[in-house]
Amino acid sequence: xxxxxxxxxxxxxxxxxxxxxxxxxxxxxxxxxxxxxxxxxxxxxxxxxxxxxxxxxxxxxxxxxxxxxxxxxxxxxxxxxxxxxxxxxxxxxxxxxxxxxxxxxxxxxxxxxxxxxxxxxxxxxxxxxxxxxxxxxxxxxxxxxxxxxxxxxxxxxxxxxxxxxxxxxxxxxxxxxxxxxxxxxxxxxxxxxxxxxxxxxxxxxxxxxxxxxxxxxxxxxxxxxxxxxxxxxxxxxxxxxxxxxxxxxxxxxxxxxxxxxxxxxxxxxxxxxxxxxxxxxxxxxxxxxxxxxxxxxxxxxxxxxxxxxxxxxxxxxxxxxxxxxxxxxxxxxxxxxxxxxxxxxxxxxxxxxxxxxxxxxxxxxxxxxxxxxxxxxxxxxxx
Ligand SMILES: [Zn+2]
Numbered sequence: 001x002x003x004x005x006x007x008x009x010x011x012x013x014x015x016x017x018x019x020x021x022x023x024x025x026x027x028x029x030x031x032x033x034x035x036x037x038x039x040x041x042x043x044x045x046x047x048x049x050x051x052x053x054x055x056x057x058x059x060x061x062x063x064x065x066x067x068x069x070x071x072x073x074x075x076x077x078x079x080x081x082x083x084x085x086x087x088x089x090x091x092x093x094x095x096x097x098x099x100x101x102x103x104x105x106x107x108x109x110x111x112x113x114x115x116x117x118x119x120x121x122x123x124x125x126x127x128x129x130x131x132x133x134x135x136x137x138x139x140x141x142x143x144x145x146x147x148x149x150x151x152x153x154x155x156x157x158x159x160x161x162x163x164x165x166x167x168x169x170x171x172x173x174x175x176x177x178x179x180x181x182x183x184x185x186x187x188x189x190x191x192x193x194x195x196x197x198x199x200x201x202x203x204x205x206x207x208x209x210x211x212x213x214x215x216x217x218x219x220x221x222x223x224x225x226x227x228x229x230x231x232x233x234x235x236x237x238x239x240x241x242x243x244x245x246x247x248x249x250x251x252x253x254x255x256x257x258x259x260x261x262x263x264x265x266x267x268x269x270x271x272x273x274x275x276x277x278x279x280x281x282x283x284x285x286x287x288x289x290x291x292x293x294x295x296x297x298x299x300x301x302x303x304x305x306x307x308x309x310x311x312x313x314x315x316x317x318x319x320x321x322x323x324x325x326x327x328x329x330x331x332x333x334x335x336x337x338x339x340x341x342x343x344x345x346x347x348x349x350x351x352x353x354x355x356x357x358x359x360x361x362x363x364x365x366x367x368x369x370x371x372x373x374x375x376x377x378x379x380x381x382x383x
Pocket of ligand 1: 261262263264265266273274275276277
Protein backbone atom coordinates (compact mmCIF):
# COMPACT_ATOMS: atom_id res chain seq x y z
CA UNK A 1 0.00 0.00 0.00
CA UNK A 2 2.91 2.35 0.65
CA UNK A 3 3.93 2.17 -3.02
CA UNK A 4 0.54 3.49 -4.13
CA UNK A 5 0.29 6.93 -5.73
CA UNK A 6 -0.82 9.72 -3.34
CA UNK A 7 -4.49 9.21 -2.52
CA UNK A 8 -6.88 11.53 -4.30
CA UNK A 9 -9.47 11.39 -1.58
CA UNK A 10 -11.61 14.27 -0.40
CA UNK A 11 -10.99 15.52 3.16
CA UNK A 12 -14.35 15.67 4.88
CA UNK A 13 -16.12 16.15 8.16
CA UNK A 14 -18.36 13.24 9.01
CA UNK A 15 -21.51 15.36 9.17
CA UNK A 16 -20.97 16.02 5.42
CA UNK A 17 -20.53 12.34 4.51
CA UNK A 18 -22.53 11.37 1.40
CA UNK A 19 -22.30 8.29 -0.84
CA UNK A 20 -19.76 9.03 -3.58
CA UNK A 21 -16.00 8.89 -4.18
CA UNK A 22 -13.54 7.79 -1.44
CA UNK A 23 -13.00 10.17 1.48
CA UNK A 24 -10.35 10.93 4.11
CA UNK A 25 -10.97 12.02 7.66
CA UNK A 26 -9.70 11.86 11.24
CA UNK A 27 -12.05 10.29 13.78
CA UNK A 28 -12.26 8.53 17.11
CA UNK A 29 -13.46 4.96 17.51
CA UNK A 30 -16.49 5.15 19.81
CA UNK A 31 -17.62 1.55 19.47
CA UNK A 32 -15.81 -1.46 18.04
CA UNK A 33 -16.45 -5.17 17.69
CA UNK A 34 -14.25 -7.84 16.11
CA UNK A 35 -15.83 -10.84 14.44
CA UNK A 36 -15.40 -13.30 11.61
CA UNK A 37 -17.58 -13.74 8.58
CA UNK A 38 -17.61 -16.44 5.93
CA UNK A 39 -16.53 -15.28 2.50
CA UNK A 40 -19.11 -16.27 -0.13
CA UNK A 41 -16.58 -16.94 -2.93
CA UNK A 42 -14.52 -19.67 -1.20
CA UNK A 43 -16.22 -20.27 2.13
CA UNK A 44 -13.13 -19.06 4.06
CA UNK A 45 -13.36 -17.25 7.39
CA UNK A 46 -12.33 -13.64 7.26
CA UNK A 47 -11.94 -11.20 10.19
CA UNK A 48 -13.71 -7.84 10.24
CA UNK A 49 -13.96 -4.97 12.67
CA UNK A 50 -17.12 -2.94 12.74
CA UNK A 51 -18.52 -0.21 14.92
CA UNK A 52 -18.84 3.55 15.04
CA UNK A 53 -16.36 6.35 14.37
CA UNK A 54 -16.90 9.99 15.19
CA UNK A 55 -15.07 13.26 14.59
CA UNK A 56 -17.29 15.36 16.82
CA UNK A 57 -19.39 16.62 13.88
CA UNK A 58 -21.00 13.29 13.13
CA UNK A 59 -20.97 9.59 13.96
CA UNK A 60 -20.99 6.91 11.26
CA UNK A 61 -20.81 3.15 11.02
CA UNK A 62 -17.61 1.62 9.72
CA UNK A 63 -16.58 -1.81 8.50
CA UNK A 64 -12.88 -2.65 8.41
CA UNK A 65 -12.03 -5.60 6.16
CA UNK A 66 -8.97 -7.65 7.11
CA UNK A 67 -8.00 -5.40 10.04
CA UNK A 68 -4.63 -5.64 11.84
CA UNK A 69 -4.32 -8.39 14.45
CA UNK A 70 -3.67 -5.87 17.28
CA UNK A 71 -6.64 -4.62 19.26
CA UNK A 72 -8.13 -1.31 18.19
CA UNK A 73 -9.31 0.22 21.42
CA UNK A 74 -12.42 2.27 21.87
CA UNK A 75 -11.28 5.88 22.13
CA UNK A 76 -8.37 5.53 19.66
CA UNK A 77 -8.04 8.37 17.17
CA UNK A 78 -7.34 7.27 13.61
CA UNK A 79 -6.36 9.00 10.39
CA UNK A 80 -8.26 7.31 7.57
CA UNK A 81 -7.27 7.88 3.96
CA UNK A 82 -9.39 6.64 1.02
CA UNK A 83 -12.29 5.05 2.81
CA UNK A 84 -15.13 3.89 0.59
CA UNK A 85 -18.53 5.42 1.22
CA UNK A 86 -21.63 3.28 0.99
CA UNK A 87 -25.26 3.73 1.76
CA UNK A 88 -27.06 1.35 4.03
CA UNK A 89 -30.73 1.79 4.99
CA UNK A 90 -30.61 5.40 3.83
CA UNK A 91 -27.50 6.34 5.86
CA UNK A 92 -23.96 6.84 4.62
CA UNK A 93 -21.31 4.58 6.14
CA UNK A 94 -17.64 3.91 5.47
CA UNK A 95 -15.66 0.80 4.62
CA UNK A 96 -11.90 0.42 5.07
CA UNK A 97 -10.65 -1.85 2.28
CA UNK A 98 -7.21 -2.84 0.96
CA UNK A 99 -7.10 0.60 -0.71
CA UNK A 100 -7.59 2.43 2.60
CA UNK A 101 -4.71 3.60 4.79
CA UNK A 102 -5.42 3.67 8.50
CA UNK A 103 -2.87 5.16 10.94
CA UNK A 104 -2.97 6.43 14.53
CA UNK A 105 -3.54 10.16 14.94
CA UNK A 106 -3.52 12.61 17.86
CA UNK A 107 -6.64 13.98 19.53
CA UNK A 108 -5.50 17.49 18.64
CA UNK A 109 -5.87 16.58 14.95
CA UNK A 110 -9.62 16.03 15.23
CA UNK A 111 -11.68 18.87 13.72
CA UNK A 112 -11.92 22.00 15.86
CA UNK A 113 -15.49 22.72 16.81
CA UNK A 114 -16.94 26.09 17.62
CA UNK A 115 -20.06 26.92 19.62
CA UNK A 116 -22.04 28.18 16.61
CA UNK A 117 -21.61 24.91 14.72
CA UNK A 118 -22.98 22.79 17.54
CA UNK A 119 -26.70 22.04 17.65
CA UNK A 120 -28.35 22.87 20.99
CA UNK A 121 -29.69 19.88 22.93
CA UNK A 122 -31.47 19.35 26.21
CA UNK A 123 -30.63 16.43 28.49
CA UNK A 124 -33.90 14.70 27.63
CA UNK A 125 -32.90 14.68 23.90
CA UNK A 126 -29.53 13.01 24.42
CA UNK A 127 -29.30 9.51 22.98
CA UNK A 128 -26.01 7.58 22.54
CA UNK A 129 -23.96 7.79 20.34
CA UNK A 130 -24.99 11.45 19.90
CA UNK A 131 -22.23 14.05 20.05
CA UNK A 132 -21.10 17.40 18.71
CA UNK A 133 -23.96 19.10 20.56
CA UNK A 134 -23.99 21.89 23.08
CA UNK A 135 -25.79 21.80 26.36
CA UNK A 136 -26.65 24.41 28.99
CA UNK A 137 -26.98 22.90 32.46
CA UNK A 138 -26.22 23.29 36.12
CA UNK A 139 -23.72 21.14 37.97
CA UNK A 140 -25.69 19.18 40.60
CA UNK A 141 -22.55 17.67 42.05
CA UNK A 142 -18.96 16.94 41.05
CA UNK A 143 -16.18 15.03 42.76
CA UNK A 144 -12.67 13.93 41.84
CA UNK A 145 -11.57 10.33 42.06
CA UNK A 146 -8.09 8.94 41.57
CA UNK A 147 -8.07 5.93 39.23
CA UNK A 148 -5.34 3.60 38.01
CA UNK A 149 -4.67 3.81 34.28
CA UNK A 150 -2.03 1.17 33.61
CA UNK A 151 0.83 1.93 36.00
CA UNK A 152 -0.02 5.60 36.60
CA UNK A 153 -2.78 7.32 38.52
CA UNK A 154 -5.05 9.92 36.97
CA UNK A 155 -7.83 12.12 38.30
CA UNK A 156 -11.30 11.42 37.01
CA UNK A 157 -14.03 13.99 37.66
CA UNK A 158 -17.55 12.65 37.88
CA UNK A 159 -20.87 14.15 38.73
CA UNK A 160 -24.35 15.04 37.68
CA UNK A 161 -25.85 17.75 35.43
CA UNK A 162 -29.45 19.02 35.35
CA UNK A 163 -31.20 21.41 32.95
CA UNK A 164 -34.90 21.12 33.83
CA UNK A 165 -35.57 18.52 31.10
CA UNK A 166 -33.66 15.78 32.90
CA UNK A 167 -30.56 14.75 34.79
CA UNK A 168 -27.47 13.04 33.37
CA UNK A 169 -24.27 11.68 34.87
CA UNK A 170 -20.94 12.84 33.45
CA UNK A 171 -17.28 11.92 33.66
CA UNK A 172 -14.32 14.06 32.66
CA UNK A 173 -10.64 13.23 32.33
CA UNK A 174 -9.88 16.92 32.31
CA UNK A 175 -10.29 19.31 35.21
CA UNK A 176 -12.73 22.03 34.13
CA UNK A 177 -12.86 23.35 37.74
CA UNK A 178 -16.59 22.65 37.83
CA UNK A 179 -18.33 23.69 41.02
CA UNK A 180 -21.60 22.54 42.48
CA UNK A 181 -24.54 24.75 41.50
CA UNK A 182 -22.88 26.73 38.70
CA UNK A 183 -24.48 27.17 35.27
CA UNK A 184 -22.28 26.04 32.39
CA UNK A 185 -22.37 25.64 28.61
CA UNK A 186 -20.78 22.35 27.57
CA UNK A 187 -19.73 21.43 24.04
CA UNK A 188 -17.78 18.69 22.35
CA UNK A 189 -18.72 15.92 24.75
CA UNK A 190 -19.93 12.54 23.67
CA UNK A 191 -22.33 9.98 25.08
CA UNK A 192 -21.77 6.43 26.08
CA UNK A 193 -23.82 3.88 27.94
CA UNK A 194 -22.76 3.13 31.49
CA UNK A 195 -24.78 0.70 33.59
CA UNK A 196 -27.46 0.79 30.90
CA UNK A 197 -27.90 4.57 31.17
CA UNK A 198 -26.54 7.37 28.96
CA UNK A 199 -23.56 9.23 30.38
CA UNK A 200 -21.83 12.36 29.08
CA UNK A 201 -18.07 12.03 28.61
CA UNK A 202 -15.84 15.12 28.45
CA UNK A 203 -12.31 14.86 27.10
CA UNK A 204 -9.47 17.14 26.07
CA UNK A 205 -11.45 18.54 23.15
CA UNK A 206 -14.56 19.36 25.15
CA UNK A 207 -15.28 22.99 25.99
CA UNK A 208 -16.89 24.48 29.07
CA UNK A 209 -17.83 28.12 29.67
CA UNK A 210 -19.64 29.67 32.62
CA UNK A 211 -23.10 31.14 31.98
CA UNK A 212 -24.68 34.13 33.72
CA UNK A 213 -26.63 33.01 36.80
CA UNK A 214 -29.99 34.14 35.35
CA UNK A 215 -29.79 31.80 32.32
CA UNK A 216 -31.07 28.80 34.25
CA UNK A 217 -33.43 28.41 37.23
CA UNK A 218 -31.79 27.70 40.60
CA UNK A 219 -30.54 24.19 41.25
CA UNK A 220 -33.39 23.25 43.59
CA UNK A 221 -35.86 23.87 40.72
CA UNK A 222 -33.84 21.81 38.23
CA UNK A 223 -33.15 18.83 40.37
CA UNK A 224 -35.28 17.20 42.98
CA UNK A 225 -35.34 13.44 43.24
CA UNK A 226 -38.80 11.96 42.84
CA UNK A 227 -40.05 9.36 45.27
CA UNK A 228 -41.27 6.06 43.81
CA UNK A 229 -41.70 2.49 44.96
CA UNK A 230 -38.80 0.07 44.55
CA UNK A 231 -40.77 -1.90 41.95
CA UNK A 232 -41.31 1.28 39.91
CA UNK A 233 -37.63 2.24 40.02
CA UNK A 234 -36.63 -1.25 39.00
CA UNK A 235 -39.11 -1.23 36.08
CA UNK A 236 -37.70 2.14 34.94
CA UNK A 237 -34.11 0.90 35.11
CA UNK A 238 -33.16 3.26 37.95
CA UNK A 239 -32.30 6.93 37.40
CA UNK A 240 -29.84 9.69 38.18
CA UNK A 241 -32.12 11.29 40.78
CA UNK A 242 -34.08 8.73 42.75
CA UNK A 243 -35.68 8.76 46.15
CA UNK A 244 -36.82 5.55 47.78
CA UNK A 245 -37.52 4.19 51.22
CA UNK A 246 -37.56 0.76 52.79
CA UNK A 247 -36.68 -1.47 55.68
CA UNK A 248 -33.35 -3.32 55.97
CA UNK A 249 -34.05 -7.04 55.41
CA UNK A 250 -30.49 -8.17 54.73
CA UNK A 251 -26.81 -7.25 54.62
CA UNK A 252 -24.78 -8.62 51.72
CA UNK A 253 -21.08 -9.42 51.61
CA UNK A 254 -18.70 -7.72 51.32
CA UNK A 255 -19.85 -5.63 54.28
CA UNK A 256 -17.89 -4.56 57.32
CA UNK A 257 -14.17 -4.03 57.76
CA UNK A 258 -11.75 -4.67 54.91
CA UNK A 259 -8.37 -3.47 53.65
CA UNK A 260 -7.37 -1.52 50.54
CA UNK A 261 -4.09 -1.35 48.64
CA UNK A 262 -2.44 2.00 49.51
CA UNK A 263 -1.47 2.47 45.84
CA UNK A 264 -4.48 1.44 43.73
CA UNK A 265 -7.22 1.46 46.41
CA UNK A 266 -8.40 -2.03 45.40
CA UNK A 267 -9.69 -4.35 48.06
CA UNK A 268 -6.94 -6.77 49.08
CA UNK A 269 -7.09 -10.32 50.45
CA UNK A 270 -4.63 -11.49 53.11
CA UNK A 271 -2.33 -8.52 52.48
CA UNK A 272 -1.96 -9.24 48.74
CA UNK A 273 -3.01 -6.79 46.01
CA UNK A 274 -3.64 -8.30 42.56
CA UNK A 275 -1.69 -5.39 41.03
CA UNK A 276 1.01 -4.70 43.61
CA UNK A 277 1.62 -7.95 45.49
CA UNK A 278 2.21 -7.84 49.26
CA UNK A 279 1.26 -4.40 50.63
CA UNK A 280 0.37 -2.85 53.97
CA UNK A 281 -3.38 -2.51 53.61
CA UNK A 282 -5.36 0.53 54.72
CA UNK A 283 -8.51 -0.29 56.68
CA UNK A 284 -11.89 0.79 55.33
CA UNK A 285 -15.54 0.20 56.15
CA UNK A 286 -18.51 -0.41 53.83
CA UNK A 287 -21.98 -1.93 53.92
CA UNK A 288 -24.40 -3.29 51.34
CA UNK A 289 -27.92 -3.06 52.70
CA UNK A 290 -30.91 -4.82 51.17
CA UNK A 291 -33.94 -2.53 51.51
CA UNK A 292 -37.48 -3.81 51.02
CA UNK A 293 -40.63 -1.69 50.75
CA UNK A 294 -43.19 -4.42 50.11
CA UNK A 295 -43.14 -3.91 46.32
CA UNK A 296 -39.54 -4.95 45.75
CA UNK A 297 -35.96 -4.81 47.00
CA UNK A 298 -32.85 -2.71 46.35
CA UNK A 299 -29.19 -2.98 47.31
CA UNK A 300 -27.84 0.23 48.83
CA UNK A 301 -24.05 0.52 48.69
CA UNK A 302 -22.69 2.55 51.58
CA UNK A 303 -19.15 3.93 51.72
CA UNK A 304 -17.32 4.49 54.99
CA UNK A 305 -18.93 7.81 56.07
CA UNK A 306 -22.43 6.50 55.25
CA UNK A 307 -21.78 3.17 56.99
CA UNK A 308 -20.53 5.01 60.06
CA UNK A 309 -23.52 7.34 60.14
CA UNK A 310 -26.23 4.68 59.72
CA UNK A 311 -24.67 2.13 62.08
CA UNK A 312 -23.02 4.40 64.63
CA UNK A 313 -19.97 2.14 64.23
CA UNK A 314 -16.81 4.08 63.46
CA UNK A 315 -13.80 2.61 61.70
CA UNK A 316 -11.70 3.36 64.81
CA UNK A 317 -14.17 1.47 67.01
CA UNK A 318 -14.04 -1.51 64.63
CA UNK A 319 -10.22 -1.55 64.67
CA UNK A 320 -10.27 -1.27 68.46
CA UNK A 321 -12.62 -4.24 68.67
CA UNK A 322 -10.43 -6.23 66.30
CA UNK A 323 -7.49 -5.89 68.69
CA UNK A 324 -9.39 -7.81 71.37
CA UNK A 325 -11.40 -10.13 69.06
CA UNK A 326 -9.35 -10.65 65.91
CA UNK A 327 -12.19 -11.95 63.71
CA UNK A 328 -13.28 -9.30 61.14
CA UNK A 329 -16.55 -11.17 60.41
CA UNK A 330 -17.70 -10.06 63.86
CA UNK A 331 -18.04 -6.55 62.43
CA UNK A 332 -20.49 -7.76 59.78
CA UNK A 333 -22.52 -9.44 62.51
CA UNK A 334 -22.56 -6.19 64.48
CA UNK A 335 -23.83 -4.32 61.39
CA UNK A 336 -26.54 -6.93 60.98
CA UNK A 337 -27.63 -6.70 64.58
CA UNK A 338 -27.57 -2.91 64.44
CA UNK A 339 -29.41 -2.39 61.16
CA UNK A 340 -31.79 -5.25 60.47
CA UNK A 341 -35.38 -4.00 60.57
CA UNK A 342 -34.47 -0.29 60.57
CA UNK A 343 -36.13 2.02 58.01
CA UNK A 344 -34.26 4.44 55.74
CA UNK A 345 -34.99 7.03 53.09
CA UNK A 346 -32.34 7.18 50.41
CA UNK A 347 -31.66 9.76 47.71
CA UNK A 348 -29.12 9.23 45.00
CA UNK A 349 -28.66 7.46 41.70
CA UNK A 350 -29.73 3.92 40.92
CA UNK A 351 -29.20 1.37 38.17
CA UNK A 352 -30.45 -2.09 37.35
CA UNK A 353 -28.14 -5.01 36.61
CA UNK A 354 -28.46 -8.80 36.70
CA UNK A 355 -28.80 -8.63 40.49
CA UNK A 356 -31.63 -6.11 40.45
CA UNK A 357 -31.82 -2.49 41.59
CA UNK A 358 -28.61 -0.98 43.06
CA UNK A 359 -28.48 2.43 44.71
CA UNK A 360 -25.55 4.78 45.18
CA UNK A 361 -26.80 7.16 47.86
CA UNK A 362 -26.17 10.88 48.08
CA UNK A 363 -28.03 10.99 51.38
CA UNK A 364 -29.46 8.32 53.67
CA UNK A 365 -31.63 9.27 56.61
CA UNK A 366 -33.90 7.44 59.03
CA UNK A 367 -37.45 7.40 57.62
CA UNK A 368 -39.48 9.83 59.77
CA UNK A 369 -41.68 8.09 62.30
CA UNK A 370 -39.43 5.05 62.59
CA UNK A 371 -37.02 4.07 65.31
CA UNK A 372 -33.71 6.00 65.24
CA UNK A 373 -30.39 4.15 65.63
CA UNK A 374 -29.49 3.56 69.27
CA UNK A 375 -25.84 4.59 69.52
CA UNK A 376 -25.69 4.08 73.31
CA UNK A 377 -26.58 0.41 73.13
CA UNK A 378 -23.89 -0.06 70.50
CA UNK A 379 -21.23 1.69 72.55
CA UNK A 380 -22.03 -0.59 75.47
CA UNK A 381 -21.61 -3.61 73.23
CA UNK A 382 -18.28 -2.42 71.87
CA UNK A 383 -17.06 -1.68 75.39
ZN1 LIG B 1 -2.60 -2.27 44.46
